[in-house]
Amino acid sequence: MAKQSDYCGALVREADRDRWLATLFAPPDRREALYALYAFAIEIGRVRDVAREPMPGEVRLQWWREVLEGRRDGEAAAHPVASALIAGLNRCGIKPERLVGIVDAHQFDLYDEPMRTLDDLDNYGVMTQSALLDVAIDILGGGGPEVMMLVRGAGIAATVTGVLVNLAKHVSRRQMFVPLEVLERHQVDIAEVYAGKTSEALKNALTELRRHARRQMIAARNEGGQVPLTILPALLPLALIGPTLKPMDRRGYEPFDVTPLSRLRRQWLIWRASRDPKRVFAV
Numbered sequence: 001m002a003k004q005s006d007y008c009g010a011l012v013r014e015a016d017r018d019r020w021l022a023t024l025f026a027p028p029d030r031r032e033a034l035y036a037l038y039a040f041a042i043e044i045g046r047v048r049d050v051a052r053e054p055m056p057g058e059v060r061l062q063w064w065r066e067v068l069e070g071r072r073d074g075e076a077a078a079h080p081v082a083s084a085l086i087a088g089l090n091r092c093g094i095k096p097e098r099l100v101g102i103v104d105a106h107q108f109d110l111y112d113e114p115m116r117t118l119d120d121l122d123n124y125g126v127m128t129q130s131a132l133l134d135v136a137i138d139i140l141g142g143g144g145p146e147v148m149m150l151v152r153g154a155g156i157a158a159t160v161t162g163v164l165v166n167l168a169k170h171v172s173r174r175q176m177f178v179p180l181e182v183l184e185r186h187q188v189d190i191a192e193v194y195a196g197k198t199s200e201a202l203k204n205a206l207t208e209l210r211r212h213a214r215r216q217m218i219a220a221r222n223e224g225g226q227v228p229l230t231i232l233p234a235l236l237p238l239a240l241i242g243p244t245l246k247p248m249d250r251r252g253y254e255p256f257d258v259t260p261l262s263r264l265r266r267q268w269l270i271w272r273a274s275r276d277p278k279r280v281f282a283v
Helices: 002-015 017-023 028-045 047-051 054-068 073-077 080-091 096-110 118-139 145-165 167-172 180-185 190-194 200-224 229-249 263-275 277-281
Strands: none
Touching (some): 002 017, 017 028, 017 229, 028 047, 028 054, 028 080, 028 096, 047 054, 054 073, 054 080, 073 080, 096 118, 118 145, 118 229, 145 167, 145 200, 145 229, 180 190, 180 200, 200 277, 229 263, 229 277
């Protein structure tokens, strides 16, 4: 089991360094389960990159569904992420079936069907980021009913921020996560977006998305009440949302050329939030 845990930790450190750093603030006996959970999220989130075509992607997602439902025990035992995930969840008293919804939601990633409404995007965020955050919090001991309200808004905000940061990547493979409803409201020429062309109309549409992400973070802060320190390691990556959105408000913002926060600054923001939890929700 040590080898599987090491594999998951290394994968998260390479592909999702923010969560890897945040998990260093978790109790040692919970880190393996968190790294396995985040490694699972990486595996599911990159299915389109690995499979490239919908059918192989569907096969991969179905395999994960069956693993979580206990129908692939033999194969799961030989897979470093699957085996570590099932063992970690069982150790924490969490049913693996709770993650099936995340797999189902990522089926959307496999196809070029655009996101149609803002509600659809919110639901996608709840089914993916919020669900992942919810399980991470339970691995850390849970946080009560108030935290459940926090999880919804925070997951949506994280999802919308990801859409803004990854616009160029998504468009390059004919994916449209910016809801058609929002694009149409601002009279955006969708053909120009797919061509990678910036316009004031597009910038206005993305401004609406940033406002939406901020409203969700404010709602999470207001509805979450006093966040238990025990669950803080699951929330620390949220401290990057505000600083990621802020440069997009500046003149000269180019939606298809977003400069990510430096590794050093991301590390500093996570450390600072660990010292002052209020900064998690600063937008």
